[in-house]
Amino acid sequence: MKGVTLYSTRLCGFCTRAKLLLEAKGVAFTEVGLDRDPEARQALVDRTGQRTVPQIFVGEVHVGGFQELALLDRQGGLDELLNSHEIAHSD
Numbered sequence: 001m002k003g004v005t006l007y008s009t010r011l012c013g014f015c016t017r018a019k020l021l022l023e024a025k026g027v028a029f030t031e032v033g034l035d036r037d038p039e040a041r042q043a044l045v046d047r048t049g050q051r052t053v054p055q056i057f058v059g060e061v062h063v064g065g066f067q068e069l070a071l072l073d074r075q076g077g078l079d080e081l082l083n084s085h086e087i088a089h090s091d
Helices: 013-024 038-048 066-074 077-084
Strands: 004-008 029-033 055-058 061-064
Touching (some): 029 038, 066 077
């Protein structure tokens, strides 16, 4: 899967913060809402072993949740990861 995928729920503050961070960088992402989709939630658990949201992927690389995304960004690793997957973003 190419691109950025963000698994989220509507009332999740960390999900909102992750979306805002990605939007601020100009990164397009696909959001998978889990509120009313137990099959998608189970697919996330199967894929990551995690039940918490958000869960963020760049391509097939599992970044983790918002805190991991923010730390990766602060350390400059997010731009590197996006570039390595040829995902367009504005700095």
